[in-house]
Every structure is written in structure tokens, then in C-alpha cells.
Amino acid sequence: MTKTVEARKARSVEEVEALLARPLLELVFDAARVHREHHDPTRVQCSQLLSIKTGGCPEDCGYCSQSAHFDTPVKREPLMQLAEVVDAARTAKANGADRFCMGAAWREVKDGPEFERVLAMVREVKSLGLETCVTLGMLEPKQAAKLRDAGLDYYNHNLDTGKSHYGEIVHTRTLDDRLATLDAVRAAGIHVCSGGILGMGESRFARAELLHQLATLAPQPESVPINALVPVEGTPLAEQQRLDWTELVRAVAAARILMPRAVVRLSAGRTEMHEAAQALCFLAGANSIFVGDELLTTPNPTPSSDAALFAKLGLEPVENRRPASEHCRDHAV
Numbered sequence: 464m465t466k467t468v469e470a471r472k473a474r475s476v477e478e479v480e481a482l483l484a485r486p487l488l489e490l491v492f493d494a495a496r497v498h499r500e501h502h503d504p505t506r507v508q509c510s511q512l513l514s515i516k517t518g519g520c521p522e523d524c525g526y527c528s529q530s531a532h533f534d535t536p537v538k539r540e541p542l543m544q545l546a547e548v549v550d551a552a553r554t555a556k557a558n559g560a561d562r563f564c565m566g567a568a569w570r571e572v573k574d575g576p577e578f579e580r581v582l583a584m585v586r587e588v589k590s591l592g593l594e595t596c597v598t599l600g601m602l603e604p605k606q607a608a609k610l611r612d613a614g615l616d617y618y619n620h621n622l623d624t625g626k627s628h629y630g631e632i633v634h635t636r637t638l639d640d641r642l643a644t645l646d647a648v649r650a651a652g653i654h655v656c657s658g659g660i661l662g663m664g665e666s667r668f669a670r671a672e673l674l675h676q677l678a679t680l681a682p683q684p685e686s687v688p689i690n691a692l693v694p695v696e697g698t699p700l701a702e703q704q705r706l707d708w709t710e711l712v713r714a715v716a717a718a719r720i721l722m723p724r725a726v727v728r729l730s731a732g733r734t735e736m737h738e739a740a741q742a743l744c745f746l747a748g749a750n751s752i753f754v755g756d757e758l759l760t761t762p763n764p765t766p767s768s769d770a771a772l773f774a775k776l777g778l779e780p781v782e783n784r785r786p787a788s789e790h791c792r793d794h795a796v
């Protein structure tokens with residue numbers, strides 16, 4: 464039996480926790496081997512984010528700068544105009560991004576002129592030759608179908624954290640609500656982008672629960688963002704102690720082993736990670752990042768520092784106009 468076939472055997476949450484607990488360099492070595500079986504390890508997919516509607520969100524996600532429940536430095540902004548968004552997407556493409564991801568601080572999508580404007584944004588961004596992604600909160604099947612018809616490639620909807628920790632972080636929705644939206648996205652034939660946030664005071668077991676849940680989605684997500692918490696003043700997690708970088712590397716490596724075909728994104732939190740830690744994440748199977756000075760409301764490493772890092776590591780961005788990623792066929796964890 465090959466290593467990859469072994470990796471596809473069904474695993475329990477406890478087995479995923481044991482995977483996370485392996486000697487770090489052994490874990491990274493095995494993840495790197497799986498990575499090379501399924502991906503070109505020199506290529507990194509680059510997404511650019513834009514917050515198209517900022518702040519004032521009715522949800523109470525304890526990590527988020529945009530929740531109306533907390534007094535944070537983020538200023539509320541209404542939904543952007545179509546032309547401004549298209550301009551930003553054009554600039555992102557010129558700067559080397561291959562996917563443009565538009566985020567709205569909504570609890571859920573509501574039918575009406577604002578949703579129609581988002582559909583127009585998807586159509587226009589797609590016509591620039593960029594892959595399209597949106598993250599708009601909860602979604603009904605009919606709305607997912609409209610997004611697909613507009614040309615949406617990916618819908619980002621994270622599972623936040625492990626089941627046992629969920630109630631500590633969010634009180635205004637459940638993990639099952641998140642899963643229902645992922646079902647609607649999948650049923651519409653849109654690629655699923657789903658991951659979570661690490662470093663919110665969760666145990667390693669909770670991180671195993673999150674990875675297990677993602678890896679048992681059938682089919683598995685095509686794109687898996689692994690975010691490290693960016694602590695934001697005014698949120699309940701503002702003073703949260705930072706997760707040790709090795710735990711992030713472990714999570715990336717485990718995600719790679721459990722979801723061999725997925726694109727694993729080293730997402731929020733890179734400004735606080737030194738280059739060597741990021742390099743170990745790329746070795747362990749991360750093959751995507753967010754590019755540009757800003758994530759949604761918080762800073763990201765500058766394009767020049769990312770270019771320097773890529774040059775040192777011999778990494779290259781995937782080209783614009785690359786076809787949407789292949790579907791994952793690995794159903795077992």
C-alpha cells in the first residue's frame with residue numbers, strides 16, 4: 464500500500480490529534496511527500512482579498528473586527544460600487560494575483576439590489592480573466608445557483624473552529640448552519656473554500672476536530688484556508704496569547720496529509736510569522752497565500768516582502784488564467 468493510500472484510510476478525531484502530535488519534522492517530511500505526489504511544490508496560488516462591505520455585522524464571532532457587537536477600530540462602509548471593485552480587481556491581476564476574493568460583513572445573503580450588484584461584480588471580475596471567490600455569510604441554494612451562473616469559481620465559508628470549542632467563539636449561529644451553506648455551495652457546483660482559524664484558545668483536540676470535519680466533507684474542499692488569529696482591539700480575543708508557530712506548521716502538514724488534493728492556504732497571520740516558519744509551512748504543503756498589503760481589515764505582508772521570500776525559497780506564483788482547480792475525489796479522511 465502506498466503512503467497516499469494509507470493517508471486516505473478513514474481516521475477518527477483522535478487519530479487526527481495523534482497525527483498533530485507526531486514529532487514535528489517527521490510530520491513535515493510525510494506531508495512534504497504527499498504534497499509532491501499531488502502538486503508542483505514550486506508553485507503558489509495567490510488570492511487577493513477586498514472587503515466590499517465592511518463592519519456592522521450582526522454576528523458575534525469573537526475574533527472579528529467587523530462584528531457590531533464589539534467596539535473595534537473598523538469603520539462601517541456600505542457595499543462598494545461596481546466600478547471601484549473592478550478597478551481593484553484589475554490592479555490585483557496586474558500585481559500577480561490569479562484569484563480575486565470579495566468579502567462582505569453579512570450574516571447571510573439577502574435577495575435584492577445589493578445581491579444583484581455582487582452578481583455583477585462576479586461577472587465583471589471573471590471577465591478580467593481572474594478566478595472569482597466571494598465570502599458573504601450564509602447562503603440559500605437558489606442564491607448559490609445565481610452566483611454560479613454569474614461565473615463564481617469559489618465560495619469561502621470557514622468552519623471557524625472545532626466542534627467542542629465552537630460555543631466559546633460564536634453564539635449567533637451554529638456549526639450546522641455553516642455546514643448547510645457548504646451543502647448549498649457544493650450542490651450549485653461551485654468550488655468549496657473552507658478552513659478555520661487557529662490560536663483562539665482551542666486545544667489541540669479542537670484543532671483535530673476542525674481538520675477532521677473539513678476532511679470528512681464529501682467531496683473534500685478544493686481550497687482550505689488555515690488562518691492564525693489576528694488579534695483585534697475591542698474583540699473578546701484581543702488579548703489572546705499567540706499560538707506557537709510550530710502548531711500552525713503541524714496543522715498545515717496535517718491538512719496536506721488529510722486532504723492531499725486541496726490547495727492549502729497559509730492565510731491570515733503571516734505578518735507575525737518569520738520567514739523560516741512560513742518556509743516550513745510551504746514545505747509541509749501550503750501552496751496558496753493572500754497577497755496585497757491588506758487582508759479584509761488588517762495588514763498582510765507587503766508585496767515586496769512576499770516577492771523577496773518567494774525569490775529566496777524558489778517559489779513562483781501560478782499564472783493568471785490558470786483553469787479552476789480540479790475537483791477533489793478523496794472522500795475518506
Ligand code: SAM
Nearest residue numbers: 526527568569598599600621690691692693731
Ligand atoms: N461574513 C462572512 C463570514 O463570516 O463567512 C464573510 C467575511 S468573514 C470576515 C471571513 C473569514 O475571515 C471568517 O470566516 C474568518 O475565518 C476570517 N477572519 C475574520 N477575522 C479574523 C481574524 N481576526 N483573524 C483571522 N481570521 C479572521
Ligand code: DTB
Nearest residue numbers: 566598688730731758759760761
Ligand atoms: C479566510 O479564510 N481568511 C480571509 C478570507 N478567508 C476571507 C479573511 C482573513 C481576515 C483577517 C482579518 C481581517 O483582515 O479582517
Ligand code: SF4
Nearest residue numbers: 520522524527530568
Ligand atoms: Fe460577521 Fe463574518 Fe465577521 Fe462573523 S466573521 S462577525 S459573520 S463578518
